[in-house]
Amino acid sequence: MIHIAITACGCVDDEGFGSARVWTAWPQDAATPPRLRWSTLSQRPFDRFGRLDLLCKAAVAAAEMLELPVPEPGESRPDTALVLGTDLGCIDVDLRFCRSMAEEGGASPKLFSYTLPSTALGELAIRHQVTGPNLCLSAGPGSGLLALWEGAKLLLAGEARCCIAIGAEAAAPPAVPEPILRACAFLLDRGPTDREPLATLSFARDDEALCRATRPDRPLRCLFRFATRRDGIHTSPALYLKAPRTLVCREALVVAR
Amino acid sequence: MSSHCAIVGMDLVAALGDGPDAVWARLLRGECGIRPATRFPHGKYTTDVVGEVPAALLDALRAETGADESSPAYAMAAAIAGRVARGVPGGQARLAGAHTGLVLATTKGEIGQLERLAASPGGPVDPCHNVGALARDVAEALELSGPVLCVSNACVSGLVAIVQAARLLHRGDAELMLVVGVDVLADFMLAGFSAFNALSPTPCRPYDAARDGLSLGEGAGSLLLCLEPRPDDPVLGEVGGWGITNDACHITAPSRTGEGLAAAIRAALGAAGLRADQVDYINGHGTATVYNDAMEARAIHAVFGDDMPPLASVKGTLGHTLGAAGVLEAALSLVAMRERTVPASIGLETLGVGVPLRVLREPLELPRLDHVVSIKSGFGGVNAALVLRRGAGSR
Numbered sequence: 001m002i003h004i005a006i007t008a009c010g011c012v013d014d015e016g017f018g019s020a021r022v023w024t025a026w027p028q029d030a031a032t033p034p035r036l037r038w039s040t041l042s043q044r045p046f047d048r049f050g051r052l053d054l055l056c057k058a059a060v061a062a063a064e065m066l067e068l069p070v071p072e073p074g075e076s077r078p079d080t081a082l083v084l085g086t087d088l089g090c091i092d093v094d095l096r097f098c099r100s101m102a103e104e105g106g107a108s109p110k111l112f113s114y115t116l117p118s119t120a121l122g123e124l125a126i127r128h129q130v131t132g133p134n135l136c137l138s139a140g141p142g143s144g145l146l147a148l149w150e151g152a153k154l155l156l157a158g159e160a161r162c163c164i165a166i167g168a169e170a171a172a173p174p175a176v177p178e179p180i181l182r183a184c185a186f187l188l189d190r191g192p193t194d195r196e197p198l199a200t201l202s203f204a205r206d207d208e209a210l211c212r213a214t215r216p217d218r219p220l221r222c223l224f225r226f227a228t229r230r231d232g233i234h235t236s237p238a239l240y241l242k243a244p245r246t247l248v249c250r251e252a253l254v255v256a257r
Numbered sequence: 258m259s260s261h262c263a264i265v266g267m268d269l270v271a272a273l274g275d276g277p278d279a280v281w282a283r284l285l286r287g288e289c290g291i292r293p294a295t296r297f298p299h300g301k302y303t304t305d306v307v308g309e310v311p312a313a314l315l316d317a318l319r320a321e322t323g324a325d326e327s328s329p330a331y332a333m334a335a336a337i338a339g340r341v342a343r344g345v346p347g348g349q350a351r352l353a354g355a356h357t358g359l360v361l362a363t364t365k366g367e368i369g370q371l372e373r374l375a376a377s378p379g380g381p382v383d384p385c386h387n388v389g390a391l392a393r394d395v396a397e398a399l400e401l402s403g404p405v406l407c408v409s410n411a412c413v414s415g416l417v418a419i420v421q422a423a424r425l426l427h428r429g430d431a432e433l434m435l436v437v438g439v440d441v442l443a444d445f446m447l448a449g450f451s452a453f454n455a456l457s458p459t460p461c462r463p464y465d466a467a468r469d470g471l472s473l474g475e476g477a478g479s480l481l482l483c484l485e486p487r488p489d490d491p492v493l494g495e496v497g498g499w500g501i502t503n504d505a506c507h508i509t510a511p512s513r514t515g516e517g518l519a520a521a522i523r524a525a526l527g528a529a530g531l532r533a534d535q536v537d538y539i540n541g542h543g544t545a546t547v548y549n550d551a552m553e554a555r556a557i558h559a560v561f562g563d564d565m566p567p568l569a570s571v572k573g574t575l576g577h578t579l580g581a582a583g584v585l586e587a588a589l590s591l592v593a594m595r596e597r598t599v600p601a602s603i604g605l606e607t608l609g610v611g612v613p614l615r616v617l618r619e620p621l622e623l624p625r626l627d628h629v630v631s632i633k634s635g636f637g638g639v640n641a642a643l644v645l646r647r648g649a650g651s652r
Contacts (some may be wrong), residue, residue, distance in 0.1 A: 076505060078502075082503070087389060089387070094371055095374075101372075106448070106452060107448035109449070109452035113509050116411050118411045119508060122508045122637025123508065123637075125503040125637070126506065130505060131517060132502065134501055137408055138388050138392075139389050139407065140393070143389070
């Protein structure tokens with residue numbers, strides 16, 4: 001049995017934002033989903049946030065909830081991998097860029113920079129000085145869960161020691177019929193770590209892992225809701241992850257697609 | 258972890274035509290596929306030249322796959338992947354019968370569909386250009402039952418897709434893995450790169466002192482990977498190892514030092530168990546932007562030193578095919594190993610990247626061409642390097 005520890009979680013969605021340590025609900029009079037402002041999310045400076053597209057904002061905000069130490073100048077994290085799973089990708093900024101093409105002054109170079117879902121990985125790499133492997137994938141509504149799975153597998157394969165795995169969906173009309181804001185970030189660790197595990201992924205076989213939460217935790221629950229929202233299943237602190245997009249809950253087998 | 262796996266099928270389509278052998282022959286003759294655009298208005302963007310797949314060929318691919326006018330990416334991807342599936346011993350039935358998966362690499366998929374929806378006023382649009390949906394459509398057309406996903410990692414998407422397919426094989430998640438890289442030219446890319454002033458007004462000139470930007474291209478490439486080829490499988494080459502890194506310094510510009518790419522190359526060589534002096538050919542990224550080529554040159558020089566293997570970029574003849582580039586150029590690298598010939602880097606007149614490089618102006622036949630390193634870099638600071646080994650099925 002091989003174990004991968006989930007040592008930190010972060011989540012931003014239409015109900016609130018937070019980590020394993022603290023959860024903040026949006027004010028009752030906030031729009032749904034609320035407009036993300038950095039000053040609301042974090043005390044730590046991050047000048048670039050205002051220029052990011054919705055997907056990058058959601059991913060960066062969720063990762064900020066992991067409360068990683070800010071790297072010192074010249075410090076980097078070559079042993080850390082970044083994995084992002086997203087179904088809708090950057091459709092919001094894609095549409096805005098398309099419309100800017102017809103505007104006076106022409107296409108916006110600022111928007112064009114964000115018309116790749118992997119730009120979110122670039123923003124995260126800069127923010128946290130992560131210089132290890134990157135993977136940006138899309139595999140339908142289970143993409144967030146798949147990011148967690150692939151992140152764990154990178155660690156098992158020895159390609160990295162830590163992984164920031166993120167599932168993110170963020171878009172606003174008219175790119176989508178209803179506004180969407182859901183992002184979960186997980187810090188995965190293989191081997192000894194000072195951080196107390198929030199949950200453990202235990203691999204008995206290559207294609208199946210048992211995920212046990214050490215304690216019920218809101219961001220962890222959010223992931224499973226995130227991964228299975230369209231299936232409407234209940235959440236549970238103990239579930240199986242089964243490759244590639246399957247959750248096995250205590251009572252039921254659900255394919256997250 | 259072992260990174261070795263066999264490549265038993267390949268195909269491609271690009272501006273120079275249909276199929277690896279046809280494209281290779283024209284590449285060796287020094288032909289350039291970057292020409293005045295036929296599908297885009299002249300004078301609208303900062304260049305009028307692109308590496309288009311010829312219209313008649315695109316029509317043939319649509320007919321081959323039943324794709325409509327609005328689905329050129331599907332037409333290219335499904336056609337090329339279908340040919341690979343039918344070409345392997347046992348044919349498509351073998352892939353359908355085995356646990357075969359698909360990793361599709363693209364930056365923008367069917368972005369033309371979103372362009373048309375964006376131009377129509379009114380309500381919400383359907384996210385029909387979703388890149389994951391393109392992967393699923395291709396997999397369904399080929400009746401694949403294994404894992405299906407899309408990798409969208411900017412210009413390294415193709416190499417990362419090959420890596421991801423190899424990972425899935427090594428984990429036992431599939432018996433066979435198809436890799437498809439595809440991107441089609443659209444106003445979206447032309448407008449975006451024009452806004453960046455990143456396009457050359459003439460066919461691009463990788464590594465040249467007078468390089469002034471990239472040329473956009475389009476195309477698709479496909480590879481079929483497995484761990485245990487059948488005795489009758491043609492082993493065209495092998496994946497030997499890989500490295501993927503991030504510069505973590507800028508969203509759209511490469512690092513000035515090349516350290517990130519150098520680290521990716523070293524990781525790939527290490528995983529393949531190779532020394533730098535065992536590499537016979539570097540399939541460079543060579544986009545012909547001032548900063549990419551200078552960064553790449555520093556990285557190559559840092560790893561290989563003055564006694565480096567020959568280097569070539571095919572961007573000067575096919576254009577930059579974005580998410581397809583890694584797969585398409587890996588397929589051409591397999592042909593290079595089979596033919597023991599390094600192609601010329603079309604467009605190069607005077608080397609000018611700040612450090613000495615061994616870039617070829619003419620094709621070079623070698624007595625031995627057993628190992629290729631393919632390198633790519635992309636927006637978001639990502640770098641990838643892949644080691645390809647000569648296959649037992651190569652002459």
